[in-house]
Amino acid sequence: MNRKSASYKHSIREKLTKLLNNEHAFWSYDKDSISSDSLNDDQLIAMTMRHLDIDEIKLLFEIFSKEKIKSAWKRLLVPEGEYLYTLNRFFAWYYFNAKNPDAYLKSLETRRLNQLLS
Numbered sequence: 001m002n003r004k005s006a007s008y009k010h011s012i013r014e015k016l017t018k019l020l021n022n023e024h025a026f027w028s029y030d031k032d033s034i035s036s037d038s039l040n041d042d043q044l045i046a047m048t049m050r051h052l053d054i055d056e057i058k059l060l061f062e063i064f065s066k067e068k069i070k071s072a073w074k075r076l077l078v079p080e081g082e083y084l085y086t087l088n089r090f091f092a093w094y095y096f097n098a099k100n101p102d103a104y105l106k107s108l109e110t111r112r113l114n115q116l117l118s
Contacts, residue, residue, distance in 0.1 A: 007043050009063045012038065016048050016056060045069050046076040048092065050084070053099040057095075070096055 013036035020026065025047050026034050043099070048060055049069075059067055071087065073096075078088055089101045098104035 012059050012063050013037075013039075013044060016052070016059060018045060019056055020047050020051055023051045041068065042072040042076060045072040049073060049077060050087070066095075074108055078105065079112050081109060 017034065017036040017039065021031075021034065036044075045060055045064065045068070048056055073088075073091060077084055077091070080088075085105070089103055092098035092101040094106050096104075
């Protein structure tokens with residue numbers, strides 16, 4: 001990755017962190033401990049998907065691969081089940097091209113439950 005790309009990625013991370021802060025997404029964190037560098041990629045992805053809008057989520061796809069975003073979504077948001085069901089249904093359809101989002105989410109939830117039980 002060249003210097004310009006790293007700089008661009010860093011500026012997007014900073015922008016998303018600031019927007020998340022404005023949305024009070026870090027209400028349970030010590031304010032002084034939050035920076036774009038303190039959040040790992042998965043945290044930034046999950047919090048952006050949970051708290052921000054389509055334009056900001058689109059920025060994630062500029063700095064992370066679709067596979068990385070999908071992986072973070074599946075591990076951190078999908079397991080919340082009913083609480084985030086409508087949001088996850090939208091993500092499954094809009095970003096991850098699920099032809100039947102309801103069945104897709106059900107299969108992901110079942111797979112996750114089976115992993116926890118084994």
